[in-house]
Amino acid sequence: MAYALITGGSKGIGKAIAESLAAKKYNILLVARSENLLKENATELEKKFGVKADFFVADISANDSAKKIAEWCNSKNYDVSVLVNNAGYGLGGAFSSLSLDEQLNMMQLNMQSLVQLTYLMIPVLKKHQGKNYILNVASTAAHQAVPFLGVYGATKAFVLSFSRAIHHELKPENISVSCLCPGPTDTYFMDRAGMKGMKKAMKQAERFNMTPEAVAETALKGLFAGKLEIIPGGSNKAGAFLSRILPKKLVENTLIGVYKA
Numbered sequence: 001m002a003y004a005l006i007t008g009g010s011k012g013i014g015k016a017i018a019e020s021l022a023a024k025k026y027n028i029l030l031v032a033r034s035e036n037l038l039k040e041n042a043t044e045l046e047k048k049f050g051v052k053a054d055f056f057v058a059d060i061s062a063n064d065s066a067k068k069i070a071e072w073c074n075s076k077n078y079d080v081s082v083l084v085n086n087a088g089y090g091l092g093g094a095f096s097s098l099s100l101d102e103q104l105n106m107m108q109l110n111m112q113s114l115v116q117l118t119y120l121m122i123p124v125l126k127k128h129q130g131k132n133y134i135l136n137v138a139s140t141a142a143h144q145a146v147p148f149l150g151v152y153g154a155t156k157a158f159v160l161s162f163s164r165a166i167h168h169e170l171k172p173e174n175i176s177v178s179c180l181c182p183g184p185t186d187t188y189f190m191d192r193a194g195m196k197g198m199k200k201a202m203k204q205a206e207r208f209n210m211t212p213e214a215v216a217e218t219a220l221k222g223l224f225a226g227k228l229e230i231i232p233g234g235s236n237k238a239g240a241f242l243s244r245i246l247p248k249k250l251v252e253n254t255l256i257g258v259y260k261a
């Protein structure tokens with residue numbers, strides 16, 4: 001049985017995607033920083049689904065992490081056929097009021113590390129006999145500029161654009177690339193992004209929040225159907241459509257109303 005490697009598999013959407021893949025009888029490789037959670041999740045997956053599960057503890061924003069992860073897969077001879085680039089975080093607030101170092105670290109994790117790991121895992125995926133899959137996790141924030149989530153939104157626009165481009169490039173090589181664009185999902189994301197003080201954004205999230213399990217189910221359906229872009233949930237799909245057809249300034253002004261604390 002082939003392996004699926006999931007970054008950010010300790011909690012939230014990554015943990016739910018790992019569970020859904022294990023339910024489909026994929027062996028699981030989890031990567032994140034929280035060793036205890038990774039150990040717990042791996043044990044649980046083995047018990048519940050009868051698959052093999054291993055984990056690698058890493059701060060993926062560190063420059064050499066992607067290389068170490070690919071080396072780990074090679075040294076253990078893991079037959080990886082699915083790569084899920086899910087680890088990421090947001091930072092809410094005005095650009096000039098947030099720490100520059102933290103914003104640069106977010107850019108490193110959400111973009112550079114994702115590109116590095118994708119690049120270094122392509123030869124690992126190609127060793128697998130049969131079809132291979134890459135799922136990159138962006139966000140509905142990728143569809144327009146988002147004032148007060150400015151750098152985060154831009155990182156996700158990068159992920160979406162990059163994923164769409166390599167979808168076409170890698171198709172002839174039997175690697176199907178999909179980009180997942182979730183909207184508000186009930187995870188640790190808002191806490192980590194420091195968005196608890198954004199009252200209107202919190203209210204919106206409470207209204208439209210999806211469970212990570214529902215997001216994971218839609219994600220895998222789309223991934224294995226070879227979909228280029230996967231937007232879970234009707235309201236998120238409607239939002240993406242409106243962002244495409246409405247004047248940019250109108251969309252941005254609406255978002256100021258949501259995200260300005």
Ligand SMILES: NC(=O)c1ccc[n+]([C@@H]2O[C@H](COP(=O)([O-])OP(=O)(O)OC[C@H]3O[C@@H](n4cnc5c(N)ncnc54)[C@H](OP(=O)(O)O)[C@@H]3O)[C@@H](O)[C@H]2O)c1
Nearest residue numbers: 008010011012013032033034060088139184185187188189
């Ligand atoms: N929740 C939402 O509303 C939402 C909406 C759109 C898109 N997304 C995207 O969905 C993805 C998953 O987020 P989530 O909502 O599941 O948030 P979450 O509950 O905070 O989970 C984030 C995951 O990423 C891992 N991670 C964070 N920084 C890391 C680092 N430096 N090195 C390694 N792993 C790291 C975390 O593990 P450790 O802390 O153990 O390292 C955790 O497993 C992100 O890319 C996020 O941008 C989320």
